[in-house]
Amino acid sequence: MAKRKKSKKVEETWDGFSTFLTSKGLRVTGQRRGIFDALFEEDGHFTAEQLLVHARNLDDTVSRATVYRSLPLLVESGVVREVDVGHDNKFYTVNLNSENFKAQVVCLDCDTIYEVDAPFMEWYGKTVSEKLGLDVQDQRLQVRAECTQFQHLGSCDRNK
Amino acid sequence: MAKRKKSKKVEETWDGFSTFLTSKGLRVTGQRRGIFDALFEEDGHFTAEQLLVHARNLDDTVSRATVYRSLPLLVESGVVREVDVGHDNKFYTVNLNSENFKAQVVCLDCDTIYEVDAPFMEWYGKTVSEKLGLDVQDQRLQVRAECTQFQHLGSCDRNK
DNA sequence: GTGCTTGCAAAGACTTTGCAAACTT
DNA sequence: AAGTTTGCAAAGTCTTTGCAAGCAC
Numbered sequence: 001m002a003k004r005k006k007s008k009k010v011e012e013t014w015d016g017f018s019t020f021l022t023s024k025g026l027r028v029t030g031q032r033r034g035i036f037d038a039l040f041e042e043d044g045h046f047t048a049e050q051l052l053v054h055a056r057n058l059d060d061t062v063s064r065a066t067v068y069r070s071l072p073l074l075v076e077s078g079v080v081r082e083v084d085v086g087h088d089n090k091f092y093t094v095n096l097n098s099e100n101f102k103a104q105v106v107c108l109d110c111d112t113i114y115e116v117d118a119p120f121m122e123w124y125g126k127t128v129s130e131k132l133g134l135d136v137q138d139q140r141l142q143v144r145a146e147c148t149q150f151q152h153l154g155s156c157d158r159n160k
Numbered sequence: 161m162a163k164r165k166k167s168k169k170v171e172e173t174w175d176g177f178s179t180f181l182t183s184k185g186l187r188v189t190g191q192r193r194g195i196f197d198a199l200f201e202e203d204g205h206f207t208a209e210q211l212l213v214h215a216r217n218l219d220d221t222v223s224r225a226t227v228y229r230s231l232p233l234l235v236e237s238g239v240v241r242e243v244d245v246g247h248d249n250k251f252y253t254v255n256l257n258s259e260n261f262k263a264q265v266v267c268l269d270c271d272t273i274y275e276v277d278a279p280f281m282e283w284y285g286k287t288v289s290e291k292l293g294l295d296v297q298d299q300r301l302q303v304r305a306e307c308t309q310f311q312h313l314g315s316c317d318r319n320k
Numbered sequence: 321g322t323g324c325t326t327g328c329a330a331a332g333a334c335t336t337t338g339c340a341a342a343c344t345t
Numbered sequence: 346a347a348g349t350t351t352g353c354a355a356a357g358t359c360t361t362t363g364c365a366a367g368c369a370c
Contacts, residue, residue: 027325066326105288143289
């Protein structure tokens with residue numbers, strides 16, 4: 001299921017991102033493109049470090065600093081979403097799909113992060129916050145859980 | 161509204177914690193007591209660093225390392241709850257009260273963290289997770305919001 | 321050419337850890 | 346006495362930043 005050529009969707013997203021850069025008076029550089037392309041090598045959630053590795057596969061002039069400097073731009077432009085799993089590092093995920101509110105379900109055994117649509121949660125959080133006189137910027141529901149398959153069998157086929 | 165003498169509740173909690181320590185073959189030390197007492201000097205949510213400051217007020221032999229070493233014990237014993245606000249440091253809060261599921265509503269202007277009961281969320285997260293074959297350990301709903309009062313008036317009376 | 325970008329390495333912020341002395345039980 | 350705990354400072358981890366050279370526009 002490897003993706004050989006860049007999909008239409010990816011190219012559209014790239015157009016959006018480079019427009020975003022230009023509109024802010026920022027430059028469209030080879031490194032930024034490398035980092036951008038590396039996003040689509042990622043599988044689900046990834047860290048800055050993982051992104052660096054993949055970006056370097058595509059363009060070995062990419063440095064760690066540039067990855068760290070690009071990530072906020074990718075988040076701001078909406079290409080990437082920051083996923084806060086609490087402990088450990090920051091995780092990111094490509095935000096191709098939806099505007100929907102997502103809950104993160106983190107399996108403590110598999111180390112897998114599931115993203116689950118949870119529109120109801122959004123409504124709920126908003127309602128509560130408005131009662132407090134607050135204007136919601138973003139919300140996250142995070143669930144940490146153990147894998148029952150792992151508990152019973154001692155292993156889990158979701159294990160990466 | 162300063163609390164001069166340790167309340168019954170605090171003493172009960174201390175008893176629970178020292179029993180917890182003993183049951184694990186750990187020692188009840190002056191520093192651990194100092195850190196424990198400092199918990200009740202904290203106002204709402206606090207960081208390891210803040211706890212260190214207050215613990216040192218009560219017992220100047222308490223070191224940063226001991227605070228960092230104690231916090232996991234306090235969490236494990238249930239005295240303290242870790243509150244993950246995403247960015248920034250780890251926060252903690254005393255867990256005197258409830259077993260209820262709490263949502264954290266973080267005001268980006270006030271820097272205040274509100275804890276809101278959200279029993280429905282708990283049900284929801286559990287339901288979703290069980291469908292995935294996962295056994296929920298804990299969950300958190302975090303809402304980041306802006307203070308409408310701040311936006312309109314340029315200040316906020318909740319500001320600390 | 322102007323001024324944003326880059327890599328590098330150093331610096332930062334926060335947390336953990338090795339070790340010998342001190343303390344709890 | 347035996348084994349846990351402590352403070353200290355050093356080491357770690359992840360992320361940010363200063364700087365001079367290099368690019369995009």
